[in-house]
Amino acid sequence: MSNPARSVINLVGVIKPDQEKEIVPAKSSRSKNVIYVAIAGDIAVATSKFIAAAFTGSSVMLAEGFHSLVDTGNELLLLIGLKRSSRVADDTHAFGYGKVTYFWSLIVALSIFTLGGGISIYQGIVSLHKPPVLENSTWNYVVLGVAALFEGFSWRVSHAELARRRRPGDSLWQTVKRSKDASVFTVFFEDSAALIGIAIAAIGVGLSHALDNPYFDPAASVLIGLVLISAAFLLTRECSGLLVGESVDLDQVVQLRKIIAADSAVESVGHLLTMQLGPESVLLTAAVRFERELNLDEVEQAIERLEGSIRAVYPSIQHLFLESGALKSISQSARHTVAHKPF
Secondary structure, three states: OOOOHHHHHHHHHEEHHHHOOOOOOOOOOOHHHHHHHHHHHHHHHHHHHHHHHHHOOOOOHHHHHHHHHHHHHHHHHHHHHHHHHHHOOOOOOOOOOOOOOHHHHHHHHHHHHHHHHHHHHHHHHHHHHHOOOOOOOHHHHHHHHHHHHHHHHHHHHHHHHHHOOOOOOOHHHHHHHHHHHHHHHHHHHHHHHHHHHHHHHHHHHHHHHHOOOOOOOHHHHHHHHHEEEHHHHHHHHHHHHHOOOOOOOHHHHHHHHHHHHHHHHHHHEEEEEEEEEEEEEEEEEEEEEEEOOHHHHHHHHHHHHHHHHHHHHHHOOEEEEEHHHHHHHHHHHHHHHHOOOOO
């Protein structure tokens, strides 16, 4: 015979104790497509930039080549993060490996800062002391044009993915801040910085030839480095927040509270806490007081309704935990009943 007290204790702590370690795989196919497009573009762009730098002696083209090479490596790191984040939960990681994506995105941000921005600034400063004589400027313009096409296409792919997730009335920056898929907004940041860098490189090369002043070329390299460092700073801020346990945004928290409070079996809702465990995985805990006149079956039905209502609106909430003082009182009452039940 089942023990009613044991059943109630299970309901007190966890909505679905039998699925406590259930992990729903992250919906990463679109994120991978964004990364694949970016990798293909960066390989083509890096190759063309290095060829142009060899023929023209342009320091800004050399810096741009390193920039694209670093971007290629960064996107490979993002793929590693996506693959490792899809691992099934185990005893050492009961909530899964979703945050691995945020870790590798943070590594990418640091790479952009040190390798991308650092090398560009270093190359520019060294060349400022002894600027190279620029030759065959046509190569630079052709390569920059090709790079703009590849980077622009990759940027459109990542931008389209962000736009697909944009809420009505939100700006693109608000969409980036709301996004919990670090791989997508990381590629978007990289591509945006790359397009700005291409524009700066074109201006630097153009001014160097138009004014017969070779210093504009290395100066442009320094500016590109500063752009990359700025992008790395923004990316680091976004990724670090997710890595240390960022909540879902305030609007969602308010809506979740309304969903729970709207159930006829709920008397009041206390604290409500959320944590982003991955791009498509969220932990939700809430202190809920149920109506005191409810029996055990009615409480269990209410919990099932709440679970269905929450996941219908926010399917990314994969772990649902409730804490209720009222349920604990019922549990104590059930223990007392079982202890004095006549044989």
